[in-house]
Amino acid sequence: MKTKLMIGIGAALAIGLSACSKDEGQGVVENSAEQAALAGLVISEKPADAVSIVQLRKQAKAGDTVTFTGHALGSRSVFVDGRAVMIMGDPEVLISCSLIEGDNCSTPWDVCCEDPDEIKASIVTVQVLDGEGKIIKAGLKGVAGITELSDLTIVGEVAEKSTDDNMLINATAIYLNQ
């Protein structure tokens, strides 16, 4: 009796778990395609002639192809879960809290010690678009090890919606500086 009961419970569990794994499998396939698209942007050779973000903000206009370096910092959240977008800041101007002696801030990339106007002038938003011009629905955090404070060189185009106060870069290549 006991054996029959155990077999019955085991069968029910097996059916239930296989149903779960089927759904999970489909979701994983969709995420993988977008994750693969993002991973494909990461290049192994450092692009030449990269400028700083402050220089970029002064010189670049909408439609320009640009190459620049910076760190993933400038806000309490520099990534959005499930969206290929991040904020990058100029490390020469925005000093991460982790570099300040005695500062034990748990989110040093928010550079909260800096002047807000200085932060606004020294950051850009980097986004990755798909073939239809829409933001890819996968996060950039974790792609090839990208995380807060990562040192990156980006190749891309200044988006049409960019203004003097707000620069958007459509990235076409990402290099992780070691």
Added chain:
Amino acid sequence: MLPFTYALRNLFRDPSRLLQTVGGSALVVFLLIAAVALTRGMDEVLSASGSTQNVLLVGKGSEESIERSEVPVAAESATATSVVGIAEKLGVTAVSGEIFYQAPVLTEDGTKGPALLRGVFESALLVHVQVRLIDGHFPSPGEVMVGHLAHRKLGVPASQLEVGKSIFWGNEELKISGIFVAPGTVLESEIWFDRNDLASLTQRDSLSSVTLRMDTAELEDIELFTFQRNDLELSAIREDRYYAKLSEFYEPIKLMTWVTAILVAAGAVFGGLNTLYAAFAARIKEMATLQSIGFGRVALFISLIQESLLATMTGTLLAFLAAYFLLDGRTVPFSTGTFTLVLSPAVILAGLSAGLLLGLIGTIPPAARCLLPKLPSALRSN
């Protein structure tokens, strides 16, 4: 088993001890009921106030305090035009730019009380869907609309905030145009102004927040918008999470309430133990006599527990009666709004459990001590 009437009769052996036990249990259970009702009331009003469909856009760095937040006025229209998937009604997008302010106001009877002020336009009703106007109309310039619990926050009778009456802020007189309800939310304690009025009264040229209601949009789409408009310096937070963070702010107060209740309960238990040790010690011979005529220790133990539970549960009943008349339905103002004390199933269960535990924990050790001695020595005891 010993008959139930034995336990009942023994209760009245010492009327003063009975009164002490019933009274003590009643006080402890009442205190615990009040503590549970207070913490649950505060948690429920804060959790009901925030919707999972609403997202607050506040100034960067002000995610925990909307009063300190500064959002450019342009953010309201930018949000409405840039974000796809926001709820709409009759072609109007559910986006509400609001000013939030706390200040004392004066009522017609001269009472000055702290008030929660919100400057809005009619679009606020598309976002705060719990709000219903029950009397009067939405405020025009020079008018205000009051929540039906705003009088509790101000500390005045409800009659002072009826439609047609006025409130005063500085040199400004503002007529009350309407009364609204938003059941179970902190909104009911607020006074709503025409936004332009509040902006000029507070000399603000920015908003405190922009609240939007999502339809097909996701929170990530709103966050994306804030990333794409760094010039507006916005931070997106879901409304329910904002209020959950506010709830955390009150954790120390809730902890103090619980510590006080537990300390009082512990005092009652130890006091009860003391009393029962003495009371049962005087009955060792009686218990031994009952054993000698055939009643087992277990039956006697159960009878002693019955006796104790009768007293503590009587006290629990009195506590519930007192709570029903003194606490149930009472509104309690706090810094963010007003909540109502309710004898919900959870509160009742907590009170019943407390009464049971008081009866059990306070009885088991003295009862065991009374029944453990060997029969011959127990029969000879004085």
